Amino acid sequence: MKPAVIFRPDRKQEVVLVHFELSRTLTPEDLAGLAPPDLVQLGCAHLGVILSGRGPIWLYGFLIHYYHPCSYVAIYDPRLQGGIVVASHKPGCEPGDLIPYQTVNSQ
Amino acid sequence: MKPAVIFRPDRKQEVVLVHFELSRTLTPEDLAGLAPPDLVQLGCAHLGVILSGRGPIWLYGFLIHYYHPCSYVAIYDPRLQGGIVVASHKPGCEPGDLIPYQTVNSQ
Numbered sequence: 001m002k003p004a005v006i007f008r009p010d011r012k013q014e015v016v017l018v019h020f021e022l023s024r025t026l027t028p029e030d031l032a033g034l035a036p037p038d039l040v041q042l043g044c045a046h047l048g049v050i051l052s053g054r055g056p057i058w059l060y061g062f063l064i065h066y067y068h069p070c071s072y073v074a075i076y077d078p079r080l081q082g083g084i085v086v087a088s089h090k091p092g093c094e095p096g097d098l099i100p101y102q103t104v105n106s107q
Numbered sequence: 108m109k110p111a112v113i114f115r116p117d118r119k120q121e122v123v124l125v126h127f128e129l130s131r132t133l134t135p136e137d138l139a140g141l142a143p144p145d146l147v148q149l150g151c152a153h154l155g156v157i158l159s160g161r162g163p164i165w166l167y168g169f170l171i172h173y174y175h176p177c178s179y180v181a182i183y184d185p186r187l188q189g190g191i192v193v194a195s196h197k198p199g200c201e202p203g204d205l206i207p208y209q210t211v212n213s214q
Contacts, residue, residue, distance in 0.1 A: 028191045031203035057167050058182040061193030062202050064168050068175070075165040084135045086168030095169050096138035 004030045005059070009037045010103075015083075016044065017076065017101055018063070020053035031062050045069045048090070050083030050101055052076035074099050111137045112166070116144045117210075122190075123151065124183065124208055125170070127160035138169050152176045155197070157190030157208055159183035181206050 004026055008019045018037060039045055049067045051060060051074070060075070064086060067073045071090045074083025074097075082100040085093055109130045117124045125144060146152055156174045158167060158181070167182065171193060174180045178197045181190025181204075189207040192200055 028187075028203040028205060031191075031193070032201065056182075057164060058184070058191040058193050060164050060167060061171050061180065061182050061191075064171050065175070065180070065194035065202075068172070073168065073172070075163075075168050077165070080135075084138075084165040084168075086138070086165050087172035094139065095172075096135040098135060 003033075003035065005034055005055070007036050011047070012101065014046075014071075015048040015050060015099060015101065017050045017052055017083075017103065018067075019076075019103075020051075020055060020059075020063075022053075022055055026056060026059060028058065031058070034062070036063060036066055039067065040069050046071055048072040048074065048093075048099060050074045050076050050099060052083075052103070072099075076101065076103075078103075110140075110142065112141055112162070114143050118154070119208065121153075121178075122155040122157060122206060122208065124157045124159055124190075124210065125174070126183075126210075127158075127162060127166075127170075129160075129162055133163060133166060135165065138166070141169070143170060143173055146174065147176050153178055155179040155181065155190075155200075155206060157181045157183050157206060159210070179206075183208065183210075185210075
C-alpha cells in the first residue's frame with residue numbers, strides 16, 4: 001500500500017530540505033504510521049532541516065517535534081525562497097532567521 | 108504599541124487552550140518579540156497545551172517548540188472540536204490522539 005505521506009529529502013551542504021507530498025487526505029490516526037527520513041539514525045542530527053509541502057498544521061507539528069534533535073528546524077516559504085527558522089540549537093541561528101534554499105521548482 | 112500577536116489562554120482542568128490572533132500581517136522577524144503565556148514560569152508545564160488561531164505555519168512551528176516542555180502539545184481542529192496531539196511526554200497520550208475541547212465559539 002502506498003504510504004499516506006511520501007517524503008523526498010534533498011541535502012545541500014549542511015541543510016536537508018524534507019519535502020513531503022500526501023497521497024490522500026490525512027487523518028490524525030495516520031501520524032502513528034509515518035516514516036520521515038530519520039536523520040538521527042543516519043548520523044545527520046548536526047544538519048539543519050527545512051520542512052516543505054502542503055499538509056495540515058498538525059502534520060507540520062508532528063514533523064517539527066520529530067526533527068527537534070536536529071541543529072535547527074525551519075519551514076519553507078516559497079515566496080522568500082528559503083526556510084524560516086522556528087527552533088534552533090545552533091549558536092547564532094535564531095527563530096525568524098531565513099535559511100536561503102533554492103528548490104528545483106524555483107530555479 | 109499593540110503586540111503583533113495577541114494570546115488568549117483559556118484553561119479547563121488539565122489543558123490550556125492557547126488561542127492567538129494577529130493584529131497585523133506577521134513577518135519572520137516578529138518571532139523574536141513574541142510573548143506567549145509562559146506556562147513553565149507559571150509552574151504549569153504539567154498541563155497540556157492546545158494551540159488555536161489563524162496564522163502562518165512558521166508561527167505554529169515556533170509555538171510548538173516553545174511549548175515543548177509541557178505535558179503535550181496539540182493543534183486545535185474546529186471540525187473535530189478538539190486538539191490533535193503532535194508531541195507528548197505524557198504516557199498514554201500519543202501523536203494523533205484527539206483531546207476534546209469545546210471553545211466558546213463552538214458552544
